[in-house]
Amino acid sequence: MTDRLDLPEVTWRRVSPRYIVVDVVGYIVFGVLMVGAGAVVAYFVSIPWLWIVVAALAVVFVVTIALTPRRVRSIGYQLRDDDVLFRRGILYQRFVAVPYGRMQLVDINRGPLDRLLGLSELKFVTAAAATGVVIPGLAEADADELRDRLVALAESRRAGL
């Protein structure tokens, strides 16, 4: 038994490493905006300890960005016979199993960077809002194929609510 939450019998399918770029760029843009706004406020208000807050914010963003490759590698999914398994997270790990028959719809989202790199994000929606299964960073063709397959599977195993 390893020291972490793990399902050793499952061979996970990983998402595309290109997704690291999307995630990193997203965090850089968000981080620059936040830290910049904080710095502007601190500069004009001239309260010294505000600079410490801004610096802490910057450190948090740098650490988050540095950990992105590991975080992206931790995302995994597997399509089993009757359900889809999903995992994500390193510090806060989460495993979810969603039966195909429970899927209400499958969403494909593509941001501007995703489009540039040919990636898609797949989202499963069930009748429970808490299910929250989103697989980012799938190659475009894979995502479309996966969606069609999932919809077909969900159709053949459909159950009531």
Added chain:
Amino acid sequence: MTSFTDGEWHRLHPLTPLLRGGITFIAILGFLLYNIRDILIDIVLGGDGRNGEPLVWLYESEFFWLAVLAVLVGLIAIVVGYYLSWRMNTFRITDEVVEVRSGIVFRRNRKGRLDRIQGINIARPFLARIFGAARLEVNVAGQDANVKLDYLGSASADELRREILRLASGTRVAEAQALQAAQLDDTGQPVTRSAAAAHLIDQRVSELLAPELDPGLAPPESVVQMHTGRLIGSLLLSGFSVFVLLLVGGIAWGVAATGSYLFLIGVLPTLIGTGSFYITRFTRSLRYSIAGTPDGVRIGFGLLSTSNETLPPGRIHSIQVTQPLLWRASGWWEIKVNRASTSSQKGAAGQANTTILPVGNLDDVRKVLALVLPDHTDPESVALFERGMRSKGGDDGFVNSPKRARWYLWFSQPRNGFATLPGAVVLRQGAVWRQLTIVPEARMQSVAVSEGPVFRAMKLASIRVHTVAGPIAPALSAVDRTEALRFFREVADAAISSSSADTSHRWRSGEVSP
């Protein structure tokens, strides 16, 4: 009386405009009477004309007849409007859907699929009850996804509910004999029109005095009634009472400390508010009953305005039995459920209609659990549920949190655990606020296990079962990691097998109808 389920379009009860607009009419009438009364008194007693009254001023001004005309035109417009809206409001029930058309200018058409029905609600506000009318609401999964039929005749509402449930249950053959029987009186003779009119008053009175639950509808051993004493006790022992006590204490302290009685100004509105809160809750929960009918669990309540709701089998997504600390001594419990629809109709005691048992003792809980979980009435399951409610923990069929979780769950660690039955997951939590959550596997949407850095160091994990949104979020934290993973695997498999074996969306399709 015609059958509503012949697939043709039908109209609502002819008194619908009056019942819907009833409050407005009464308000206008009341205002007029109030003003005219003063004038009449003055005329009779020879008063001094009362120049301040707006109606007197209007009467003496030259616009009087214009004003009368305006009021008349307005009233006629309202009456015509209500009449048209009644004419244009039609509904039909086919084998597949219940469909409503309404609106004069903006037409609106709403269809609800019968196999997606989550519940049927029949409400009889006091005014409607006097006229023998009822409001029927068909709940379909989703927010604000209800098909409303207001108002229908009281008897036809009951019949319509029975017919909708019969169609939804998947029984295909019409019960022709039952339909004919409805048009015969006691002696087997067809009811004539004049006899029916003579019976009208009798019928109204007997309807008003009739017990809220028709005794022929459900087997008496399945019926749970609300005990009035217990109802009062539960209201007094609620969190709200603690708040009121604190408030009174605070005001008393304020008066004593400052010596001024200024604080008492705040007391009167509070007293009125508190009183009306208790009274509303009390009257709304009177005559509460929950019973098992062949087409689902029926929950009814109300003294003056009554309401009852039928939940067909397989429409309950999770069940939670809780006991607040104040109720521990008297051994009372509350039962809530998660359901896929939201009804506009409030439940008993003005609470959300997800509370299916506002207060009950162990025996009531046992009966209600048997109603909502008909597959788990065997002695082992029942004993497990009772251990889940009252046991202090230990080796009692539940997989409990390990000793090392004590730092996280100070009191409830020995009790905090899960158990699996064939077809259901049982989660037990809380030593001070005891709660037991049961999720039928055929209804669960997904299952998750998660672990944060602190739990990882302790080899603990959290499990969570996802169901439709509601007051219950079935979850358990600080479970042993190996056990949590075992739970995850087991429940993920069981959810698939249970949901594929489940036929409750057409709950009687297997039966041969008579």
